[in-house]
Amino acid sequence: MRIFAIVVLLFFSVLLEGTFFAAPLVLSVLIVLQIMYRSGFVMLAAFFSGLFLDSLLFRPLGQTGLFFLSFLALLAVYERRFER
DSSP states (O other): OHHHHHHHHHHHHHHHHHHTOOSOHHHHHHHHHHHHHOSHHHHHHHHHHHHHHHHHHTOOTTHHHHHHHHHHHHHHHHHHHHOO
């Protein structure tokens, strides 16, 4: 049930960012998910939400997904290095 809620939340944030807002809604949702769960599922969801966002905004496919992955990887490194 929790994974379903995460997927729905990401879907609506991608849809809102792709159609109505220019604010980085998806990135903020992904940051919160990365801090809360710290799993590989968040990285996978980040890449696929980036692909879906690229297809909605007519950008080169994979550009936003790779940005999300690199940002979340840097966040994970920061957490491991300074939070312990």
